[in-house]
Amino acid sequence: MDFAFDARTEELRAKLLAFMDEYVYPAEAVAHEQRERLDSPWETVPVVEELKAEARRQGLWNLFLPDSEYGAGLTNLQYAPLAEIMGRSPQLAPTVTNCAAPDTGNMEVLTQFGDEQQRKQWLEPLLAGEIRSAFAMTEPDVASSDATNITTLIERDGDEYVITGRKWYISGAMHPDCKIFIVMGKTDPGGEDIRRQQSMVLVPRDTPGVTIKRAMQVFGYEDHYHGGHAEVIFDQVRVPVSNLVGEEGGGFAIAQARLGPGRIHHCMRLIGMAERAIELMCRRAVSRTAFGKALAQQGVVHNWIADARVTVEQLRLLVLKTAWLMDTVGNRGAHTEIQSIKIATPRAVVDILDRAIQLHGAGGVSQDFPLAELYAGARTLMIADGPDEVHQRSLARRELKQYL
Structure with a gap:
C-alpha cells in the first residue's frame, strides 16, 4: 500500500489549504454575525454564497463524486486528505464546496441508480448547488x-x-x-x-x-x-x-450503497476536526498560565496532546487503508475496515475534543470557540449511519465465523 499523495491530490490539497486560510476560517465569525441578523435562522448567510462562488471559480467543487462525468472523478484515496482539510471547519467548508451531507449521498444515489429524467431534474441542480x-x-x-x-x-x-x-x-x-x-x-x-x-x-x-x-x-x-x-x-x-x-425492493441495497461512502467521508472529516482540536489545545496551552506556570508546562496537558497526536496518526492510517481498499476491492471487500473506522474514529475524536474543551475551561463550552459544536457533531456520529453497537455486532460475527 502506497499512501503517498499523487500529483493531482497534492495540487488540490495546496489549493484547498490556501482557500481555507484565505476564505473559510475568516468567514466563520462573519457567518455567525450574519446569521444573527437574518429574518429566519434557516436562510443562507451571504458569506456562504460568496464562498460557494469562489470555490467553484477555483475548481474546488463536487470533489466527493468519483464519477468524472458529474464530479471531480477522484478516488477515495485521493479525496480522503481533502475531506480531512474540510473537516477542520465542518459547518462551512463542506457546504461551500458542495461536499456536504446529505446532498453528497443523494447525488451518489441519483448518479448510480437514478434514470435519465431523474438525473436531469434533480441531480443536475444539486451538482450546480442550486438546490x-x-x-x-x-x-x-x-x-x-x-x-x-x-x-x-x-x-x-x-x-x-x-x-x-x-x-x-x-x-x-x-x-x-x-x-x-x-x-x-x-x-x-x-x-x-x-x-x-x-x-x-x-x-x-x-x-x-x-x-x-x-x-x-x-x-x-x-x-x-x-x-x-x-x-x-x-x-x-x-x-x-x-x-x-431503481427497482421496487431495492431500497435496502441502495441504502447500503449510499452509506458506505458516507461513513468514510464522515471519518475523514472527523480527523480534520481532531486536528483543529489539537491546534486549539496547543495555542491555548502556550498562551495561558495557571498556578505559576504555562499550561504547556503541565504534565497532564503534555499527556493530552501526545495521546491526541498518536491517536490521530493511527486513525488516519486506518482511514487511508480503508479508502485504498474501497478503490481496489470495492465497498464489500472493505466492509471490515469501513466498520472499524466507523467504530473507532468518532469515539476517539470525541475524547480528543473533550480534552480540548477541558483545556479551554469555560471557553471550551462557549460559542467563542468551535469546540462545543465540534463535540456535538462528533458525538452524533457515534449514532448516525448506524450506531457503534450495530457495527460491533456485525464485525464480531465476521470474526467469529471463521471459528464456528
Missing part, C-alpha cells in the same frame, strides 16, 4: 438502527405511489432550498425477504401531504449550515410511479 435535498429514512417510533424496522408505507395505486409515515432527524429538510426528498419506505411489508421489502422514491418537498413538523436539535444546536434536522410527516402523499429510484 438542496434530504434523505428520509430514520423514524421515531421504531429502532432505526435496524433499517428493516421502518414502517413508512409506499403503496401502489395505479400510476402513483401513496406514501404514509413519520420520519425524524431528516437532515437538510429545514433549508429553504431543500426541494427534494429521497424517501425510504416499504412497498412489500409482508414480503418473505425482509431486505426486499423496502423501496426508495423521490418526493418533491412541495407535494401535498408533506409537512415539516418541527426542527430537531442536536445538543441544542440546529446545524443551520447543513439545513438542520426535521421531523417530517408524509400523509397520503402521492407521487408518480416514475419517481421510484
